[in-house]
Amino acid sequence: MKRNRIITRRDFLRGTVYTAFATSMGLSPPVKREAKAEEKVKVILVRDEKVIDPQGHINPEIIQKMLDQGVSSLLGEENPFQAWKKLIRPTDVVGIKSNVWNPLPTPKELETAIEKRVLEMGVPKENISIDDRGVLNNKVFLSSTALINAHPLRTHHWSGIGGCIKNYIMFVSTPWLYHLDACAALASIWNKPVVKGKTRLNILSLIRTQFYGRGSHFFDRRYVSDYKGLLIGKDPVALDAVGAHLLQLQRIGYFGEDRPLDTTPKHIFVADQKYKLGVSDLRQIEVVKLGWMESSLI
Amino acid sequence: MELKKRVVIFLIFLLATELAIGGAAVFSGDRDGMKMEMKKLIPLKIGSYQSDGKDEFYDRKTTFRYMDGAAELYRSYEFKLLMIRHYAKADHPPIVVEAFDMGSSEDAFGIFSYEAEDEEVGVGQGSESGGGLLRFWKGKFFVNVYAEQEDSLTKKDFLELGRAMADSIKQEGRKPKLINYLPKERLIERSIRYFHHSHILNHHYFLSHENILRLDIRTNALLASYSFQKEEKNFLMLIQYPSHTLAKAGLQNFVKAYMPESSSSRVIKTENGKWTAAQFYKSYVIIIFDAVSREKAEAFIQATQKNLEDKKS
Numbered sequence: 001m002k003r004n005r006i007i008t009r010r011d012f013l014r015g016t017v018y019t020a021f022a023t024s025m026g027l028s029p030p031v032k033r034e035a036k037a038e039e040k041v042k043v044i045l046v047r048d049e050k051v052i053d054p055q056g057h058i059n060p061e062i063i064q065k066m067l068d069q070g071v072s073s074l075l076g077e078e079n080p081f082q083a084w085k086k087l088i089r090p091t092d093v094v095g096i097k098s099n100v101w102n103p104l105p106t107p108k109e110l111e112t113a114i115e116k117r118v119l120e121m122g123v124p125k126e127n128i129s130i131d132d133r134g135v136l137n138n139k140v141f142l143s144s145t146a147l148i149n150a151h152p153l154r155t156h157h158w159s160g161i162g163g164c165i166k167n168y169i170m171f172v173s174t175p176w177l178y179h180l181d182a183c184a185a186l187a188s189i190w191n192k193p194v195v196k197g198k199t200r201l202n203i204l205s206l207i208r209t210q211f212y213g214r215g216s217h218f219f220d221r222r223y224v225s226d227y228k229g230l231l232i233g234k235d236p237v238a239l240d241a242v243g244a245h246l247l248q249l250q251r252i253g254y255f256g257e258d259r260p261l262d263t264t265p266k267h268i269f270v271a272d273q274k275y276k277l278g279v280s281d282l283r284q285i286e287v288v289k290l291g292w293m294e295s296s297l298i
Numbered sequence: 299m300e301l302k303k304r305v306v307i308f309l310i311f312l313l314a315t316e317l318a319i320g321g322a323a324v325f326s327g328d329r330d331g332m333k334m335e336m337k338k339l340i341p342l343k344i345g346s347y348q349s350d351g352k353d354e355f356y357d358r359k360t361t362f363r364y365m366d367g368a369a370e371l372y373r374s375y376e377f378k379l380l381m382i383r384h385y386a387k388a389d390h391p392p393i394v395v396e397a398f399d400m401g402s403s404e405d406a407f408g409i410f411s412y413e414a415e416d417e418e419v420g421v422g423q424g425s426e427s428g429g430g431l432l433r434f435w436k437g438k439f440f441v442n443v444y445a446e447q448e449d450s451l452t453k454k455d456f457l458e459l460g461r462a463m464a465d466s467i468k469q470e471g472r473k474p475k476l477i478n479y480l481p482k483e484r485l486i487e488r489s490i491r492y493f494h495h496s497h498i499l500n501h502h503y504f505l506s507h508e509n510i511l512r513l514d515i516r517t518n519a520l521l522a523s524y525s526f527q528k529e530e531k532n533f534l535m536l537i538q539y540p541s542h543t544l545a546k547a548g549l550q551n552f553v554k555a556y557m558p559e560s561s562s563s564r565v566i567k568t569e570n571g572k573w574t575a576a577q578f579y580k581s582y583v584i585i586i587f588d589a590v591s592r593e594k595a596e597a598f599i600q601a602t603q604k605n606l607e608d609k610k611s
Contacts, residue, residue: 006555008506013569157368157501176362179370181507221430260504263497 040286041279043233043242044070049292051207051228058207063230064113069290070232071117071201081120087200088146090122095141095198096130097167099151104224106132106150107207114148114203135170136194147195149236150203153243154210155223159183160265163243164202164236165277171195182263187237187271204231204239211250212259225250228292237271237278238285242298244268245282249297329357329379336381336397339439344462347385347393354382374495375408376401376515393459396442403438403471404518408492410435412501415488419457422464423471432456436464437471476520476536478609479582481601489523503533503587510555511583512548516540524598526590532572533587534598542581549578552585565592579603 046066051059068080077083088094096114098106111130118128129140136142149164156162158179168189169175178186190196206229213220227246233239244265252258272280279285287298333355342349354364357379361369364380372380378399385393400406407424410433416426422436431444443460474492491502494517496509502521505511513519518538525531539545549564557566557574565575572588575595584602589595 006506006508006510008510008556009504010556010568157371176370220428222428263500264504 047229088121095144155213163240187275235278375405406435421460479605
């Protein structure tokens, strides 16, 4: 049995790393599936050129419109109200899991837009909370029946990229213990009772993306792109897989080559293959594009 | 491996690391002394910028609260204490200074070298500026300076502030001694990285998802690049282990995982058509990656070993 096989640089040189990853985790290599349209996971890419004004501020009305377009398209409704009705009931207790990392947080304007629609679904204000680091001490989150997960897309030192999957790390009291092995076990958090089965919507904010970083917590403005988009879906793994691909394309566009990340974002692959949280194979993901698509790359 | 098992191993690793560095369990008296030292380190008033008087401090255990997972980078060195100070000036956005007591000048250099990429700007003993921030090291301190609002400071402003801060740190320190053993010809000085742990190595040169060289806080390691014609570049890694026995074990484990087909010469041609060679000398391990020929790989090994012999390692 070839479990725990050591993966080295030479596996990358040979082009066998996918097999090596799978073998090391006791998984089977991916089976090539016929990519039928109906089998694909749908994610919605919405972009608007004017969501960031010339002064660098995010326009709240436009981001609201983008959110509405994305959610309506995702759920096959023309009216955003009807679409949100499919997500949230008046009796729900709703936690909006945000991210407060100071240099590139989940935009406040996006949080407000989400909260507005949740309120319109008849959820009382006291049954809604927006939080990040305090979720384990937040009564709304602890008693929540529904979660909406919103995280900006950026590179991350320990996990390769920070996206929807990683955003739930604050639901454990010892997050640093998940930094092992390129944060491979992040998706296991999604099976904890405090979150399991509660997530109704995932939003990867691409309003601004950080496509390259050199490790520390610093926000290096040279490597930030005003992409002006939102990626919306139900499958956090699919969103992160598309996001990782986008960051790779942005690095190639900027540097003329694919500079490697601090670490391979293997937690996305592991979330799919081991924890069955969603789909990481880009061939199995349908990206529906709405709005302005200049230099969209994907 | 199951998560619980990983967690237990990681806790053991953390404990061992804390014990190994000896300074992690800083007693409160020592910590107060370190805080006072840090407070005095940088002037409260720099030019027309004035500290808001609300310094924040984070040690090895609490620094996660400030920077989340990025704290592990600093904890992989002998980082002791972080001071955050905000400076204000009328009609200007605040400036944030993050001053890290890295425990030793070698590790202050190490954390600086981790990200060093841009040209030297002449602040402290090593510095760079770009992307809205200034980074420098001097003595056992590593300092970041940045403005809370984008583009509010010019490069000239940054440099003036940085120089005032660096001048207030009186004691200089030395770079890691290992640097003296690197062959100098065609060495790219800015490429020298100093570290202790395998995940830092992987950031610069992905080797393996496992710690196949058995690096830890007790090992001192350098990775450096050498440039040749036509963008040809190779890498030299020099590791100092605590003992000859550990060096030998580290090399054997590396050879077994990375170059199992090699003979006793420990030289192989890898899949990219380039050469990897490895050797140990006393408590040191020398590895060359991506050499264009077997001869070049062996020449680098010999040159490094000669430096170790001549400079009485």
